[in-house]
Amino acid sequence: MSGAEAGTQPVTVLETPIHLDYVFTPGIAQSIFLRGLARGVFLGQRCPTCGKVYIPSRGSCPVDGVATDEVVELPDTGIVTTYCVVNVPFAGQAVEIPYTCAQVLLDGANISFMGLIQEVPADQVRMGMRVEAVWVPPDELGPSLASVKYFRPTGEPDALYESYEEYL
Amino acid sequence: MSAPARRPVAVVSFAQARNVRREASRNEVELLMPVVSEVFAAIGASKDDMGFICSGSTDYLVGGPFSFVTALDAVGVWPPRAESHVEMDGAFALYEAWVLMQEGAIDAALVYSFGRSSPGDVTEILALQLDPYVTAPLWPSPVALAALQAQALIDAGEATEEELAEVAARNRSAARANPNAQVVSDASPEELLADEYVVAPLRRHALPPITDGAAAIVLAAGEKAREWRERPAWITGIDHRIETHALGCRDLTRSPSTALAAERAGLFEGPPVDLAEVHAPFAHQELIVRRALELGDAVTVNPSGGALAANPVMSAGLIRIGEAAARIWAAESERAVAHATSGPCLQQNLVCVLDASDGAVVGGGA
Numbered sequence A: 001m002s003g004a005e006a007g008t009q010p011v012t013v014l015e016t017p018i019h020l021d022y023v024f025t026p027g028i029a030q031s032i033f034l035r036g037l038a039r040g041v042f043l044g045q046r047c048p049t050c051g052k053v054y055i056p057s058r059g060s061c062p063v064d065g066v067a068t069d070e071v072v073e074l075p076d077t078g079i080v081t082t083y084c085v086v087n088v089p090f091a092g093q094a095v096e097i098p099y100t101c102a103q104v105l106l107d108g109a110n111i112s113f114m115g116l117i118q119e120v121p122a123d124q125v126r127m128g129m130r131v132e133a134v135w136v137p138p139d140e141l142g143p144s145l146a147s148v149k150y151f152r153p154t155g156e157p158d159a160l161y162e163s164y165e166e167y168l
Numbered sequence B: 001m002s003a004p005a006r007r008p009v010a011v012v013s014f015a016q017a018r019n020v021r022r023e024a025s026r027n028e029v030e031l032l033m034p035v036v037s038e039v040f041a042a043i044g045a046s047k048d049d050m051g052f053i054c055s056g057s058t059d060y061l062v063g064g065p066f067s068f069v070t071a072l073d074a075v076g077v078w079p080p081r082a083e084s085h086v087e088m089d090g091a092f093a094l095y096e097a098w099v100l101m102q103e104g105a106i107d108a109a110l111v112y113s114f115g116r117s118s119p120g121d122v123t124e125i126l127a128l129q130l131d132p133y134v135t136a137p138l139w140p141s142p143v144a145l146a147a148l149q150a151q152a153l154i155d156a157g158e159a160t161e162e163e164l165a166e167v168a169a170r171n172r173s174a175a176r177a178n179p180n181a182q183v184v185s186d187a188s189p190e191e192l193l194a195d196e197y198v199v200a201p202l203r204r205h206a207l208p209p210i211t212d213g214a215a216a217i218v219l220a221a222g223e224k225a226r227e228w229r230e231r232p233a234w235i236t237g238i239d240h241r242i243e244t245h246a247l248g249c250r251d252l253t254r255s256p257s258t259a260l261a262a263e264r265a266g267l268f269e270g271p272p273v274d275l276a277e278v279h280a281p282f283a284h285q286e287l288i289v290r291r292a293l294e295l296g297d298a299v300t301v302n303p304s305g306g307a308l309a310a311n312p313v314m315s316a317g318l319i320r321i322g323e324a325a326a327r328i329w330a331a332e333s334e335r336a337v338a339h340a341t342s343g344p345c346l347q348q349n350l351v352c353v354l355d356a357s358d359g360a361v362v363g364g365g366a
């Protein structure tokens, strides 16, 4: 064994930092949704084959594989189909715990998306609860879900389980 | 050892997106959806006819996880259907579909691939396919690695810079007839030699373009194939082989994996092919692959313009199979060979032999 080899140690750990930059292309359909958020409206898209309304649409109906060409403006109101109460603090948390994240099914939509539920104690959030979107002030609106500050209860009677069981 | 008889399976439909440098507005699903529609419409088939769906793509291109799952939205998979994915060029997805069809349970399969190289830096992304301990941390660009290979070929006296220019000129001139091509040119080899070096000995013309694209193929067996296509392109043999990831352990001037795949696919048995679609992203790689496939001067090579005219990563290999098959449907070829590659410097290679007659179905796989 040479002197150099005798003085070396075997490599047991190798760090190889990797960093890649990307330019994200949301696509035609998601761009419509994002531009809607910048105006303070929810824009979904309807499948010409099955009639289902997706929000946000990724451009095609995942059932039929056809383009969802028809743009549908949806109301700010909907129902909580399911939810979870966050009790665990984590780095970068922007909301005081406990808080509630819910799947919100907008009226007229056939798919739910995630939203924050506020103006109600976490232990009072329930499946079927009617909610409405609270938007950020007009000058803060942008092409991002951050335009939706949160959802809050409307006080209307809860939706019947049968009306949303398909979306769980 | 004689290869066992194979079930006749043919390429019966092929579609591709127009190859472009940057698909600025559409996402992957929106890019793929019209291609899938077209591949079905061309033969009057639908997704409901497909017993299997197999795709080839890589999440590294889009920069997000499970992009191959969302891509299924372009097909529509309700009611649920058998589906698979390979993190490789779509040509290798076609191989998986072909293997499944050999079992005899399904008569038709959809194969597709997609990739947009424009969202990220494709030279950095391709560096990540290298061995992660010794080579990848150096972040060598694929152009630099290809240049080492080209220089080795020149040093061995098996290529000249003039020959690289001839390959580029011929491919990009042939691409004039390809409406989906991205780079076409009538420049002569002499004119091309005035290009600057990108990485010596590779000048600009010896490099592939950076391409966003997608492609789809329908495979069908037996009578189903004849129902959909009057003159199906029968896969008489298909095989793929891989070489070590250690670049320093390879003779980069040779492609033994291509030669072995060609042998196992039955390329060297039966009548010679009259047409070849070769997946050679860099000009000198066409010379290496031609040699491994033992292509004579009578063989028409890359009538589509090949990967020098459009190189959509993950689709360029599948497109070679589609382009070769289309020539058989059109009776412009009796027997053709399509080649697909993956990995650095032709590391992995697939060879697919296509025939106007299904009588020659003998080779393939082992």
Ligand SMILES: [Zn+2]
Binding pocket: A047, A048, A049, A050, A051, A052, A061, A062, A063, A064, A065
């Ligand atoms: Zn639908």
